[in-house]
Amino acid sequence: MMMPARNDVLETSRRGFLAGGAAALLVSGTAVAQGRSGKPTPLNAWLRIAPDDVVTLMLAQSEMGQGISTTLPLALADELGADWSRIRFEWADFDPAYRHPQYEWMFTGNSESSSTFYPIMRVMGAAARDVLTQAAATRLSVDMTSLTVENGRIRHDGSGRMLTFGEVAADAAKLPVPKSPVLKSRSALRLIGKPQARVDVPSKVDGTAVFGIDVKVPGMLVAAIRRAPSQGGTLTHYDAAAIKAQRGVLGVVEIPSGLAVVAEHYWTAKRALDAAVLVFAPGPIKDYSTATQRAEHAALLETGSFDSKAKIGDANAALDAASKVHDAVFEIPAQAHATMEPMNCTAHVTPDRCELWIPTQGVEITHAVAKQVTGLRDDQIIMHRTLLGGGFGRRLLADFARIAMLVSKAAGRPVKVIWSREEDLRYDAYRPPMTHAIRASLRGDGMPDAMEHRVVSPSHMLYIFPRGAIKAEGDWSRPILPPSAYDGMAVEGLTATPYAVPHYSVEQHRVETPLSVSVWRTTGHGPNNFALESFIDELAHAAGKDPLAYRLALAAGDPRAVAVLNAVAEMSGWSHAPPAGRSRGLALAKAFNGYIAQVAELSATNKDIKVHQVWSAADIGEILDPGIAASNFEGGVVWGLSGLRTEVTFVGGEIEQTNFDSFDPLHLWETPEIETRFIESGAKPGGAGELGPVPTHAAVCNAIFAATGERIRALPISRSGYRLV
Structure with a gap:
């Protein structure tokens, strides 16, 4: 994908991920999963270490089958010297800190997750290893060069004394971040370049993996949509009373080019839409033909x-x-994306908050559209990313999120909007x-x-x-x-x-x-x-x-x-x-x-x-x-x-x-x-x-x-x- 590019990507990475000294490294109190006791310590916007030595990476890239939820944490763990079994990740919400450093927007695509974020993981891991080692050296009253970092432990070579990452993380927060951390040699890496068990496979095998279409939220309704046969057409007539009279239908919401029917279950809404008589006027592409x-x-x-x-x-x-x-x-x-998981999004829009559960490649686009639809501030918009049942570039766009927000706003409740396969093909961006x-x-x-x-x-x-x-x-x-x-x-x-x-x-x-x-x-x-x-x-x-x-x-x-x-x-x-x-x-x-x-x-x-x-x-x-x-x-x-x-x-x-x-x-x-x-x-x-x-x-x-x-x-x-x- 060729877009306006910058040539200082790695240096930008160093500045963006290592700048700010102690304030950037360790700011305690982040509301995340707890360890044995106390709260995890953020080493920067991307990295937290808990007292039980669990290292959590905030992952900017979306997982759509390419394996990025394994490879990027793997790169971090290898450079950091962490115990691979203690590495976790969470999807990052929108924040400028997580932008692609070359294009300066937050997205997943163009086969650039590894090529761009791999060096970032390495630099960040090396910097974190450096300050953790410094903190351990001070605690043990030894020289840094006498310490070895491996499997989440920092060991003094002479005495065998040992500290874990969790024990020194808070002290490491008070140290300045090295501007040019030294990366490990290729021969010193023990994880990168070797096949590992993918972290996303077990949940996909046992059915616990959460894709967008699997989301369940308390009080959630489900909506089906139907739009004009040609893109940009307009809905000119429908009998709202007749649709609402059907069993299980809770409401109808007009959306761009069509109608959403809201119910407790998708099949109820879909059957009501299929039975409804909707009249459309053709849109601006009415004369278009292959x-x-x-x-x-x-x-x-x-x-x-x-x-x-x-x-x-x-x-x-x-x-x-x-x-x-x-x-x-x-x-x-022209080609359709035809992702196996059709477009869907769950939205809960209130006067002071917009919450989205979404399988998206375009985090920043979606965030911008959410601001526009709701009029809310950045900090009032929360995005929960899920696994993607296929992306292929289609999920860079936020049209499916927009519709979910409009329906939730009208319904006053959280609503999951699911596109049928027909809608998915008809309203693709080809x-x-x-x-x-x-x-x-x-x-x-x-x-x-x-x-x-x-x-x-x-x-x-x-x-x-x-x-x-x-x-x-x-x-x-x-x-x-x-x-x-x-x-x-x-x-x-x-x-x-x-x-x-x-x-x-x-x-x-x-x-x-x-x-x-x-x-x-x-x-x-x-x-x-x-x-x-x-x-x-x-x-x-x-x-x-x-x-x-x-x-x-x-x-x-x-x-x-x-x-x-x-x-x-x-x-x-x-x-x-x-x-x-x-x-x-x-x-x-x-x-x-x-x-x-x-x-x-x-x-x-x-x-x-x-x-x-x-x-x-x-x-x-x-x-x-x-x-x-x-x-x-x-x-x-x-x-x-x-x-x-x-x-x-x-x-x-x-x-x-x-x-x-x-x-x-x-x-x-x-x-x-x-x-x-x-x-x-x-x-x-x-x-x-x-x-x-x-x-x-x-x-x-x-x-x-x-x-x-x-x-x-x-x-x-x-x-x-x-x-x-």
Whole structure:
């Protein structure tokens, strides 16, 4: 996710998390869970140590399956020298202290939880270890250098005397925080880099884990909602008395574009809504259709004005002078997030307090919307985060929280609002559709001399980025940045590729769309990689060269790219022919501060495509937990495969896919064998959650070409008559 960035992230981390001396370190009296006796001592806004030696981390990042509730506490524990069994975490409420130091807002996404907060955990752990050791040295009347910290204990090497973290935490609070704490060497770390049992798994297995949809609050009611068939439509008529007369219905509340029915139970409210006659007027997208969008994009490729996003040499001049030019157009559809847990939020709004129980990625956005809906101060808004049953970027927005607050405010009681699957798909903020036109000139050896890559795409970010004034109606699905604002997501993965092309240009025409659009897992990298890597494969074929050898030659100046290509070739047996009836395809990606090469092996029976195996070789730098990283890649491949057959299409402003019968992601029994290998390059941690699916579309489509001789240039593959089975 490309947003205005700062280069002083680590230094900002040091200032933000270590500044303030004793006042920042140990301010007793925080209302948290008690230890054996007394209260836990906060070492800063993030860290508390209880008398029973339990260390509690306030976790800024949300857990949506990526394992961050294990890996970040793990990093802290390892650097601190804590007993891993005594580490706990709590979800942090909104506070500027917990903001992402690069973007300066509090959110979870873009595969940056580990890469950003891992160094923060290390620095914070080292600083805390330092002051705890100083306090112990004073208590024992020994030199700090004679003390060893391990498993939450500080031991004097000469005498064997020992103190625990809980015994010296209060004294440590009175000491100045070291400005540049010394981190442990990599060899001294005993937890990081080794597989650990995930802390969130036991509760998910035994059913005690709390997702948003599981929340129960005393006095809580439940609401179902129904809105206009097209986004932005208006409710013009309904019979409130008839709805309230239905058994179990406690009330109705008008919401933007529709109606909420409130009852003791969701099914009661849902049945009442299903039986109600609601009349809607169409909204501003009533004339929108996928067919017209595709035609508009095609026309803009010919007539639109394009802004330069990257330029090396003079691609236009080289292409005009070339005798051999290869070109292609690629189309990527709008996509829904379709999280397994539909949008939901529990809200309790009173005149002097707003309390939310919410599965959210966008803590700060939600907090801002809560202030706007309620008119309350920051300290009157309390957010209880839950586990997320899928995020994928959808839960960055706060539209589902807004509706819950409006309903609770009207009902005067806590209300949990649950969206049906139909509402979830109809009122998603979709990945925007994109169209790419690429052309390249080839030298005599078949390698590209020049390449021009043009992208027609709406902005991914202008609809959610929380800067500038919130519009009066507070609709976070509408633009809140000026139209001139730079949104690099539409071209990310294109402006800096592993490939060396003498003349190279990337241009974008940003087209406006009436749809609510947002980020989607892989952000711009996924759709852009499909176009780029499909095209590179076409160039290799045009040159009569092996796709692997072609990429190795193009990426020869990028050692990390070469390493993952060679590794995946070895894993997949690329140098040997695939088994009879099978074909392979290859794709390479540089994204999320990492690299991945992927090979898909499939068979084609008529137009039925069966993917049998996917191999991924990835370099994501230092890995906090290899098991968790691998699971992210495995899930990512499944996500990528699903995107080969799903899309959302519109006719007359209304979505045509309304449930999983028409929006059909990959099923468990359709999942191929997935193998992942990590390359240790010594680089800083990169992103694991979104890198895995980035090359999947291209790898599979290149394999389809190898099997059938037909190129897939438009997704989903059903547009070319194929079916993923």
